[in-house]
Amino acid sequence: MENLVLVGLSNVLTFTNISLILGGTLLGLFVGAMPGLSATMALALLLPLTFSMDPATGLSMLAALYVGASYGGSIAAILLRTPGTPSAAATVLDGYPLSQQGQAGRALGISLFASFIGGTLSGIALLTAAPLLGVLVLEFGPIELFAIAVLGITIIGTLSQGSIVSGLLSGTLGLLVSTVGMDLVTGTPRMTFGILNLFSGVEFTVALIGLFSIPQALVLIENAHGTQKLASKITDKLIPSLRELRRLMPNILRSSGIGIVTGLIPGTGGDTASWFAYNEARRFAHDKSRFGKGDIAGVAAPEAANNAVVGGALIPTIALGIPGSSSTAILLGALMVQGILPGPNLLTDYGDVTYTLIWAVIFANIGLLLVGLMFTRLCVSVTRVPDSFVACAIITLCVIGSFAINNSLFEVGLMLGFGLFGYWMKKSDISPAPMVIGLILGPVMETSYQQSMLIGQGNLGIFLTSPIAVVLLCIAVLSVLQATPFFRWLRGAMRGRGQVE
Amino acid sequence: MQKRGAFAATLLSTLMLSGVAQAEYSAGDEIKVLQGFKAGGGSDALAQLTQPFLRESLGAEFINEYIPGAAGAIAWTRLAKQSPADGTVISITNTPMLATNYIMNDAINYSIDELTPIANVVTDPGIIVVPEDSPYQTVEDFFAAAEERPGEVTVGNSGVGGDDFFSTIMIEKATGLSFQKVPFQGDGPSATAALGGKIDASFNNLGNVYGHIQSGSLRPLAVFSRERLEVLPDVPTLVEKDIDVVAGSSRGYSAPAGIPEEARQELIAAFEGLKDNEEFQKVAQERAMNLDILTGDDYGQMMQDMEVQFEQIWADVKDEVNQ
Structure with a gap:
């Protein structure tokens, strides 16, 4: 075992592999920064190029690409209010306000360091705990997944900036849209109006791009001739101060943990993890009012989490041959093309290749820090362009x-439809974030609920048979109660008693 | 994506410069392959396996176009209704999905009559797997449990309309048993649920679970092939248990109906050539793909048999599923 770890390390430390890791990271950064092009898509596009490579080399490059794209998504999120990848959607909430306040550099710097720390920690977790943690994955079946989805849905309450009602409205709309498509159990198409393109449901990336990016572009055009200052500019330092990093460290560590665990669970990835981490960062913050208006903690949390997902998602992939996210599913495909069958023997029979992949993840994060420091500066050029051009560029990328x-082309039309709807939401002060949560978690919740009901012969008690599900559901109930008058009364009563004593 | 196609074409032609003298495909020097699923999936794996070999024998470039959605139906509708029938456009066709799509949904209106079957290439046989700590040691144990508790033994499948879903029904009809069918989104999640003991068994395909069988974390009870499999000589087929069910998930190539006979013959000859290409066999084996090459009218017959069989099954169970 020890030997294979070292063999993997020496495999990575060759000139070809290191340069391909750097190249992969840079490519990932670009792809991630382009709205709509996700890490998964980049992996799929690059995959055929690796067929002729040596397994270790090809996999190192793919892993580096995955790591790079996970950070790249935040660049467009912070500078353009356009999440480059689905997992950067939460970064928009505080990242863009920060760049408007002239602190784009600070936001990007924190994002980079948080990504680096999250990614490296998850790489270390992968290296040390893959065989142990892998077993945990199997504990998550439909029943447990349902509990996770319910807990996730309660985030909607927290994310509704301003009016709770409008937040709930937005979240419900997301859930509603997520029901479009073929029913899992009966195979009946729902709300598809006979359009084949809707049979597999509304592609969630399409909705995401439309809801966040198009309204932003339209607003930019509206203000193009005004006297307003440019949307964003990196005027400040990119490298954060030690003091700031130290202050954010608990947040980054917590978010990395969330990322690793969320990555572990099949069916949830960077998109879910970043919202969970954002929500927790807010829950732990002293001054919650600053969230959504440009709190640096709101950038650090989702970015640490979505990079930590990389290592987390690879744990079940490597230990069990079960991909933890759609991106790792492609990595698994890459292994198969190299003649390596997915399954528990990845760590033993094919240990040399597997450990190379693990080391590549760790080195790709170091590469990310270097490449990020050099490349992110180039993004300044984006902000020198007049607003109206930026707006056109955003729409083109969308x-x-x-x-x-x-x-x-159907997806393009759908995206524009969501864009117009998002524009109306923006004008009516309804946040699109809860809608995105609904879209992400709706299918997970529905599918796992239906499966649980089939397994439990239609008995709701099935949810109480799993300790994991019970704990998660209890947290969800607490999370909801916290927002009700009952909880305020309870807190008041407890405080009152405390004073009496 | 035009650009990507062009890039791929450039890349491929660069690679080809070193190639040997080639036969000329009569329909042109480019063949577009419509794929109904995302890049990197099972269909893509088939394309990466076969097309490099076909390129040499046909002397034509293959350009993949990915049109995912509606379980492949978008790509196959395009193939049947909107593609030129001149041999320049073909598609990877997955059976039984190709037929069950339109049998189950009125909104999908292509049919196999609008296609020219070229060749089936791989068949991944169906298999019953149970977790390693399952009380069922043999397929008899498993069926006995289902007899004792009708409709309570949970069985995972890859989704309504997939091959495992239909093979479960075929087994139910052949044995008179009834299982609690739990659909998952694909073979992978169904196998994972079995690994974790969340379901009693998973009706899956060999290629997806072979690694787990080798490591002992899943136990195979029976395979749905006609003969025992070389890789699993100890696992009985259903046929030898007097249950006449042979099923699996197959992938091959089809063109639109009415392509020129010359092009059809050339395509079929190219696939026939794969049958005794040793290098091809070797690569397929390395990638754990179970070859089942069936060309021209034989492939057409296979599709027609499937259509009849699945139409009948669906007519029988439709109301039960939709209630």
């Missing part, structure tokens, strides 16, 4: 991105 998902 169109390309949504077309690339299924190679069809």
Whole structure:
């Protein structure tokens, strides 16, 4: 075992592999920064190029690409209010306000360091705990997944900036849209109006791009001739101060933990993890009012989490041959093409290749820090362009991105539809974030509920048979109660008693 | 994606410069392959396996176009209804999905009559697997449990309309048993649920669970092939247990109906050539793909048999599923 770890390390430390890791990271950074092009898509596109490579080299490059794209998504999120990847959607909430306040550099710097720390920690977790943690994954079946989805849905309450009612409205709309498509149990198409393109449901990236990016572009055009200052500019330092990093460290460590665990669970990835981490960062903050207006903690949390997902998602992939996210599913495909069968023997029979992959993840994070420091500066050029051009560029990227998902124009039209709807939401002060949560978690919740009901012969008591599910559901109930008058009364009563004593 | 196609074409032609003298495909020097699933999936794996070999024998470039959605139906509708029938456009066709799509949904209106079957290439046989700590040691144990508790033994499948879903029904009909069918989104999640003991058994495909069988974390009870499999000589087939169910998930190539006979013959000959290409066999084995090459009218017959069989099954169970 020890030997294989060292063999993997020496495999990575060759000139070709290190340069391909750096190249992969840089490519990932670019791809991640382009709205609509997700890490998964980049991996799929690059995959055929690795067929002729040596397994270790090809996998190192793919892993580096995955790591790079996980950070790259935040660049567009912070500078353009356009999440480059689905997992950067939470970064928009505080990242963009920060860049408007002239602190784009600070936001990007924190994002980079948080990504680096999250990614490296998850790489270390992968190296040390893969065989142990892998077993945990199997504990998560439909029943437990349902509990996770319910807990996730309670985040909607926290994310509704301003009016709770409008937040709930937005979240419910997301859940509603997520029901479009074929029913899992009966195979009946729902709300598809006979349109084949809707049979697999509304592609969630399409909705995401439309809801966040198009309204932003339209607003930019509206203000293009005004006297307003440019949308964003990196005027400040990129490298954060030690003091700031130390202050954010508990947050980054917590978010990395959330990322690793969320990555572990099959069916949830960077998109879910970043919202969970954002929510927890807010829950632990002293001054919650600053969230959504440009709190640096709101950037650190989702970015640490979505990079930590990389290592987390690879744990079940490597230990059990079960991909923890759609991106790792492609990495698994890459292994198969190299003649390596997925399964528990990845760590033994194919240990040399597997440990190379693990080391590549760790080195890719170091590469990310270097490449990020050099490349992110270049983003300044984006902000020198007049607003109206930026707006056109955003719309162009949105169109390309949504077309690339299924190679069809239908998705482009759908994206524009969501864009107009998002514009109306923006004008009516309804946050699109809860809608995105609904879209992400709706299918998970529905599928796992239906499966649980089938397994439990239609008895709701099935949810109480799993300790994991019970704990998660209790946290969800507490999370909801926390927002009700009952909890305020309870807190008041306890405080009152405390004073009496 | 035009650009990507062009890039791929450039890349491929660069690679080809070193190639040997080639036969000329009569329909043109480019063949577009419509894929109904995302890049990197099972269909793509088939494309990466076969197309490099076909390129040499046909002397034509293959350009993959990925049009995912509606379980492949978008790509197959495009193939049947909107593609030129001149041999320049073909598609990877997955059976039984190709037929069950339109049998189950009125909104999907292509049919196999609008296609020219070229060749089936791989078949991943169906298999019953149970967790390693399952009380069921043999397929008899398993069926006995289902007899004792009708409709309570939980059985995972890859989704309504997939091959495992239909093979479960075929087994139910052949044995008179009834299982609690639990659909998952694909073979992977169904196998994972069995690994974790969340379901009693998973009706899956060999290629997806072979690694787990080798390591002992899943136990195979029976395979749905006609003969025992070389890789699992100790696992009985259902046929030898007097249950006449042979099923699996197959992938091959089809063109639109009415392509020129010359092009059809050339394509079929290219696939026939794969049958005794040793290098091809070797690569397929390395990638754990179970070859089942069936060309031209034989492939057409296979599709028609499937259509009849699944139409009947669906007519029988439709109301039960939709209640």
